Amino acid sequence: MSHSTAAAAPVSxxxxxxxxxxxGALLLGIVLHATLSFVPASPRFWIIQxxxxxVTLGLxxxxxxxxxxxxxFLMAGFFARMSFHRRGSWGFVRDRLQRIGLPLVIGWxxxxxxxxxxxxxxxxFPNGGPIHPTSGWLPAxxxxxxxxLWFLYVLLELYVATLLLRGAMVWLDVSGTLRMVFDRxxxxxxxxxxxxxxxxxxIGIAFCLDPRWINxxxxxxPDQSLVTNAQAWIGFGTAFGIGWLLHRQVDLLRLIERCWLTHVLLAVFLIxxxxxxxxxxLSLPVAPKLPVSFATLRLISAILYAPAIWVSTFAVLGLALRFMSGFSRTWRYLADASYWLYLIHLPIVMALQVALSQLDWPGLTKFAIILLVALPPMLASxxxxxxxxxIGVVLNGRRAEKRLLPQGGIATA
Known part of the structure; x- marks a missing residue:
């Protein structure tokens, strides 16, 4: 018996x-990018400091x-499997090329x-400009x-990898026995x-094997190359796969919902x-006489940070399942808008960061101004x-179709 079905009402x-x-993950990306010019860091890692x-915005x-x-990416895997089984293989491929591939090619x-x-x-401006001027920042x-937009590129890679892996699994496991074992x-x-x-x-092992990694x-x-690095494949590929498997057994979401408070408290501690x-x-260059080596600190950091990723991911899912399960017209609208907002936001946010960078105002004030100035015209657009x-049809699908489906309309991304 398949484990991939559940009662209709709870699923909805x-x-x-x-x-x-x-x-929300896409909208938080806008908030994240708006903080970057205010993060205390040496050397500089953003186009303007x-x-x-x-420190508050750094946290x-x-x-x-x-x-x-x-x-x-976990949500991407979850909704990808839903779309695959609703549309079929070729319908899924056409849909992904339209809603992921086309925005990447045209939008970039x-x-x-x-x-x-x-x-x-x-x-x-002082402390501004290309981050890596010696290696170049133009396409080469x-x-x-x-x-x-790297996330669109990685999504396309993950779709291809998943379709190939699933095809091989179906060919090898005709009876479905092996898939049932994986489900168990x-x-x-x-x-x-x-x-x-x-x-x-x-991902913890991947962090430890990367001598340049810090948390x-x-x-x-993989935002600077068409060759996706192994760490991204491991981290985001694992999340995508977990989402795909969760859709096979939707009732497992109840476990995440039930433990939301434990995950929230542990996530806060780990973060x-x-x-x-x-x-x-980051202070080691100016305080080299610490009692532990940088390698030891990096190992400790990986041991803390890798669990923090997944505990906080479970915390976010649990919070949403516990407190946002009902239909909300506002959240539905923002979910539909989030894909477009994320695609267009970066030049707008960057321009405001540069424009405000030299003003003698508190960082929190300038951060708030950036969001208050950027978001209304983006929502209006x-x-x-x-x-x-x-454009909405390309990004989110036809509205008539979305009204028939409980999962909303933003791209499976």
Whole structure:
């Protein structure tokens, strides 16, 4: 008997929550990028470093970075399997090319050109300009600045890998026996209170094997090359696969919902300790006589940060399932809008960061101004130019179709 079905009503309620999580992950990306010019860091890692850095915004940036993309790719895997079984193989491929491939191909030059101009503008200010001027920041294969659209590129790779893996599994396991074994093993892992720690093992090993890794990097994002690095494949590929397997056994979501408070408290602890360790590691150049070596600190950091990724991901899912399971017109609208907002936001946020960078105002004030100035026109552009137009059909599917489905309309991304 298949483990992939559940009662219709609970599934519908959970999909409202999961759609909110998926849209929220994209919206948090806008908040994350708005913090980056204020993060205290040496050397600089963003196109401009504000004259008024903020430890508070550094902590906010660090916290969002821990769980956001893992949560996003987990939801991507969950909704990808749903779309695959609703549309069939070729329908799924056509849909993904339209809603993921087309925005990448068309959107990249449209966002990269203004980003390049803003980087040049930032170079006229102290502590601004290209981050890696010696290696170049213009396209030069295989180096390629995918910018914030790298997630679309990785999604396409994961779709291809998943379809190939699934095809091989179906061919080898005609009776379905092997898949049932995998379902049982996965369910046993998920029912164990230590499930987040088990899921953290692959990315934790990847962190330890990377001699350049420190926890402020999180999972190394493949935003500067068309060759996706192994760490991204392991971290985001694992999340995508877990999402796919969760859709096979939707009732396992109840376990995540039930433990939401435990996961939230543990996530807060792990994130705060990891943030403190990152501060110690970044201070090593000016405080070289610490009683532990950098290698030891890096190992401790990996042991803390890898579980923090999965515990905080479970915490976010549990919170959503516990408190956002009902239909909300506001969250549905924001979930639909989030894909468009994320695609267009980076040049707008960067331009505001550069414009405000030299003002003698508190960092928190300037951060708030960036969001208050950027978000209203972006939302207006979605409502006027996207929601009821062919662009909305490309990004989110037909609205008539979405009204028939409980999972909402943003791309499986």
């Amino acid at each position: 309620e959970r999909l409202h929550a999961l759609d909110a999580v998926r849209g 504000d004259t008024h850095p903020s 906010l940036s660090f916290t969002i970075h821990v769980f956001r993309m893992t949560t996003f 030059p449209l966002v990269f050109m203004p980003i390049a101009l803003i980087v040049i503008w930032a170079s006229h 294969l295989p180096k390629f600045p995918l910018t914030h 093993v996965f369910a046993r892992i998920m029912r164990n209170p230590l499930a987040p720690l088990v899921l953290a093992i692959p 402020v990097m999180g999972v190394r994002t 705060l300790v990891s943030f403190a360790v990152s501060g110690v590691m 979605y409502h006027l130019l996207v929601r009821f137009t062919f």
